[in-house]
Amino acid sequence: xxxxxxxxxxxxxxxxxxxxxxxxxxxxxxxxxxxxxxxxxxxxxxxxxxxxxxxxxxxxxxxxxxxxxxxxxxxxxxxxxxxxxxxxxxxxxxxxxxxxxxxxxxxxxxxxxxxxxxxxxxxxxxxxxxxxxxxxxxxxxxxxxxxxxxxxxxxxxxxxxxxxxxxxxxxxxxxxxxxxxxxxxxxxxxxxxxxxxxxxxxxxxxxxxxxxxxxxxxxxxxxxxxxxxxxxxxxxxxxxxxxxxxxxxxxxxxxxxxxxxxxxxxxxxxxxxxxxxxxxxxxx
Amino acid sequence: xxxxxxxxxxxxxxxxxxxxxxxxxxxxxxxxxxxxxxxxxxxxxxxxxxxxxxxxxxxxxxxxxxxxxxxxxxxxxxxxxxxxxxxxxxxxxxxxxxxxxxxxxxxxxxxxxxxxxxxxxxxxxxxxxxxxxxxxxxxxxxxxxxxxxxxxxxxxxxxxxxxxxxxxxxxxxxxxxxxxxxxxxxxxxxxxxxxxxxxxxxxxxxxxxxxxxxxxxxxxxxxxxxxxxxxxxxxxxxxxxxxxxxxxxxxxxxxxxxxxxxxxxxxxxxxxxxxxxxxxxxxxxxxxxxxxxxxxxxxxxxxxxxxxxxxxxxxxxxxxxxxxxxxxxxxxxxxxxxxxxxxxxxxxxxxxxxxxxxxxxxxxxxxxxxxxxxxxxxxxxxxxxxxxxxxxxxxxxxxxxxxxxxxxxxxxxxxxxxxxxxxxxxxxxxxxxxxxxxxxxxxxxxxxxxxxxxx
Numbered sequence: 122x123x124x125x126x127x128x129x130x131x132x133x134x135x136x137x138x139x140x141x142x143x144x145x146x147x148x149x150x151x152x153x154x155x156x157x158x159x160x161x162x163x164x165x166x167x168x169x170x171x172x173x174x175x176x177x178x179x180x181x182x183x184x185x186x187x188x189x190x191x192x193x194x195x196x197x198x199x200x201x202x203x204x205x206x207x208x209x210x211x212x213x214x215x216x217x218x219x220x221x222x223x224x225x226x227x228x229x230x231x232x233x234x235x236x237x238x239x240x241x242x243x244x245x246x247x248x249x250x251x252x253x254x255x256x257x258x259x260x261x262x263x264x265x266x267x268x269x270x271x272x273x274x275x276x277x278x279x280x281x282x283x284x285x286x287x288x289x290x291x292x293x294x295x296x297x298x299x300x301x302x303x304x305x306x307x308x309x310x311x312x313x314x315x316x317x318x319x320x321x322x323x324x325x326x327x328x329x330x331x332x333x334x335x336x337x338x339x340x341x342x343x344x345x346x347x348x349x350x351x352x353x354x355x356x357x358x359x360x361x362x363x364x365x366x367x368x369x370x371x372x373x374x375x376x377x378x379x380x381x382x383x384x385x386x387x388x389x390x391x392x393x394x395x396x397x398x399x400x401x402x403x404x405x
Numbered sequence: 406x407x408x409x410x411x412x413x414x415x416x417x418x419x420x421x422x423x424x425x426x427x428x429x430x431x432x433x434x435x436x437x438x439x440x441x442x443x444x445x446x447x448x449x450x451x452x453x454x455x456x457x458x459x460x461x462x463x464x465x466x467x468x469x470x471x472x473x474x475x476x477x478x479x480x481x482x483x484x485x486x487x488x489x490x491x492x493x494x495x496x497x498x499x500x501x502x503x504x505x506x507x508x509x510x511x512x513x514x515x516x517x518x519x520x521x522x523x524x525x526x527x528x529x530x531x532x533x534x535x536x537x538x539x540x541x542x543x544x545x546x547x548x549x550x551x552x553x554x555x556x557x558x559x560x561x562x563x564x565x566x567x568x569x570x571x572x573x574x575x576x577x578x579x580x581x582x583x584x585x586x587x588x589x590x591x592x593x594x595x596x597x598x599x600x601x602x603x604x605x606x607x608x609x610x611x612x613x614x615x616x617x618x619x620x621x622x623x624x625x626x627x628x629x630x631x632x633x634x635x636x637x638x639x640x641x642x643x644x645x646x647x648x649x650x651x652x653x654x655x656x657x658x659x660x661x662x663x664x665x666x667x668x669x670x671x672x673x674x675x676x677x678x679x680x681x682x683x684x685x686x687x688x689x690x691x692x693x694x695x696x697x698x699x700x701x702x703x704x705x706x707x708x709x710x711x712x713x714x715x716x717x718x719x720x721x722x723x724x725x726x727x728x729x730x731x732x733x734x735x736x737x738x739x740x741x742x743x744x745x746x747x748x749x750x751x752x753x754x755x756x757x758x759x760x761x762x763x764x765x766x767x768x769x770x771x772x773x774x775x776x777x778x779x780x781x782x783x784x785x786x787x788x789x790x791x792x793x794x795x796x797x798x799x800x801x802x803x804x805x806x807x808x809x810x811x812x813x814x815x816x817x818x819x820x821x822x823x824x825x826x827x828x829x830x831x832x833x834x835x836x837x838x839x840x841x842x843x844x845x846x847x848x849x850x851x852x853x854x855x856x857x858x859x860x
Contacts, residue, residue, distance in 0.1 A: 208662045215628045231659035244671040250628050253663040 122200055124155055125225040127187040134222055137184045138213040139370050140395050145206040146368035147175055152259060152267055155190050155200040163267045172402040173361050176270055183394045193261055201259035204234060212236040212252035220247060232256050270398060273387055275379035276353035278334055279305040282326040284376060288366035290324045295359050300404055303386055304354030307331050307347060332377050353382040355403040365399050468572040469499040469532035477525055479561045482554035483697050484519045489551045490693025491517045496602045498542040499531040507602050514732035515690040516604040525724040543596035545578055553580050553592050604730050608717050611708035613682060616675035619698035619705050625666050626692060639683035644670030651685045674704055684709045685734035686716050694718055694729045
């Protein structure tokens with residue numbers, strides 16, 4: 122089982138760093154799945170996470186100039202690692218003006234993802250910084266736990282408002298309440314509501330637009346029959362929503378959410394070539 | 406020079422409050438001003454002592470007066486900032502060679518001294534010695550002194566002059582800042598008289614020396630997290646200098662990220678290291694000096710020796726001499742552990758060119774173990790160890806280390822701060838040799854005796 126990759130381009134490095142920073146804000150520990158063509162950052166919905174789950178997919182070709190991997194076996198050419206993305210974020214933080222960044226899987230005192238940064242220096246030879254990030258190799262028999270989540274049978278799907286605005290609204294609401302209600306309808310309207318003993322605050326967004334999903338089977342009928350004015354709503358932990366919004370450093374190309382009434386809210390964010398899905402379960 | 410024989414005490418705060426040993430107080434006549442009131446001594450007795458002392462001082466002791474102008478005010482401010490990273494009290498001592506500002510940390514493992522030559526000042530009067538021939542010295546709360554120099558940008562822009570004066574008859578240290586537009590701020594600080602604070606060290610006796618511009622070192626430590634406590638500086642074969650974060654024995658190595666930076670010899674102005682060596686010291690205290698060095702543009706020299714012996718960091722200039730003495734870890738386990746942990750300990754990771762990246766054998770070992778345990782999930786280094794055998798091995802190792810540490814000490818007292826393995830610096834005798842012989846160095850580890858009998 123081997124993995125080595127190299128980034129030479131500064132723009133790619135910055136972009137990769139931003140992705141890692143976003144992931145680091147969403148999960149303390151997550152799974153990194155490596156395949157010959159893509160990298161995935163996966164968080165499964167365990168109780169410890171508060172029931173949230175995440176699936177983030179990147180094409181390695183958009184970031185790495187060199188990418189070689191050998192999975193556990195020929196017919197299972199993949200590697201699953203468990204790591205703390207915060208470590209990776211820290212390693213990349215001071216590497217922004219690096220000449221090259223190499224990432225490889227090593228076995229030092231334990232399996233590690235080693236990030237070797239070559240920095241420019243005034244001396245003849247470059248300065249090298251290595252970061253050994255401890256990882257855990259996830260054995261093949263557990264790989265089924267990390268399957269790609271399917272799009273839930275949602276009641277309403279709607280494009281999100283400008284994330285910066287949404288973020289500042291949610292941040293202020295966070296001071297007043299622990300939970301927030303997200304509701305939306307097929308008329309492009311979305312409301313964010315909090316309610317406490319003393320105060321209730323609602324922010325209304327209009328003309329957001331609803332993504333045209335091509336569905337098969339029964340689900341298509343149910344969405345078409347649905348009254349466009351009816352709101353689908355879910356009450357979620359406000360901190361989880363705030364974390365998701367805080368992690369977005371750049372406005373995504375596409376951002377939408379699917380609401381399953383009283384069950385779950387499913388966010389899909391697309392940043393150029395990075396595809397992020399995030400699920401927040403509804404509170405009881 | 407056998408200076409560093411004392412091990413760190415279990416509860417440094419407790420001992421610091423007690424009366425100092427004769428080697429400490431440079432005379433044995435005066436009881437030094439304690440921080441908190443020493444037990445067994447009434448407030449009235451203490452007030453009487455201080456009063457008697459100030460009467461002695463009042464006779465024939467001239468006032469200290471220093472005036473700093475222009476850009477030097479900011480330098481003074483930066484020095485105070487650097488000292489504030491070390492300790493909670495600022496020791497002020499005017500000498501013939503200049504004004505010395507010193508600080509020491511509570512566990513006595515870091516000491517810093519800034520000596521400003523008389524030429525640094527527009528006006529410098531050290532004040533005369535007292536009836537005992539001693540120059541006046543005092544200590545003030547670092548927090549208070551720092552507050553005066555808190556905002557460096559505003560010091561630079563608006564302060565034209567800084568006057569520091571002390572009249573022993575008065576009980577205040579006066580720091581007066583002259584601002585633009587005729588505004589003057591006068592701070593009257595209360596002080597405590599104190600013993601001489603002088604760490605015994607001799608740069609000449611250190612076997613290894615490195616000298617670099619502050620910029621190089623600042624760029625080097627930026628890769629380490631701000632919260633990192635200790636860092637290991639190593640010099641390997643072919644002059645490669647490495648900095649690595651130090652991982653405590655108590656922390657599980659498989660959970661901690663290890664960062665290592667390698668600098669080549671030519672980034673340094675001077676590298677005189679006769680043999681491969683590694684020393685571990687506190688990064689937080691070093692950062693304080695680094696930021697001062699960066700602003701002063703002076704090259705920084707690092708003098709060190711074998712692990713356990715203190716490392717001396719110095720900056721020198723005709724107007725200013727700065728020394729930072731840090732205790733280094735004496736733990737030999739540290740260097741050997743690091744070697745096994747990071748296979749390429751001496752060589753930088755760059756040389757290694759990915760030799761160790763085949764996890765095949767590890768995978769096989771893991772799969773066989775989990776097969777035996779049945780449905781139990783595999784041992785993950787990032788999860789706490791659940792399997793009994795590795796855990797006991799780990800605990801056994803820890804208890805051996807603990808017993809090694811405890812053999813000289815009383816054993817950990819619950820509720821006390823965690824034991825640090827840094828040996829505390831020896832703040833040696835300023836007595837003459839004969840007096841020193843009369844008061845032999847105690848063989849116990851504490852630096853200060855009980856004060857019960859004293860007051």
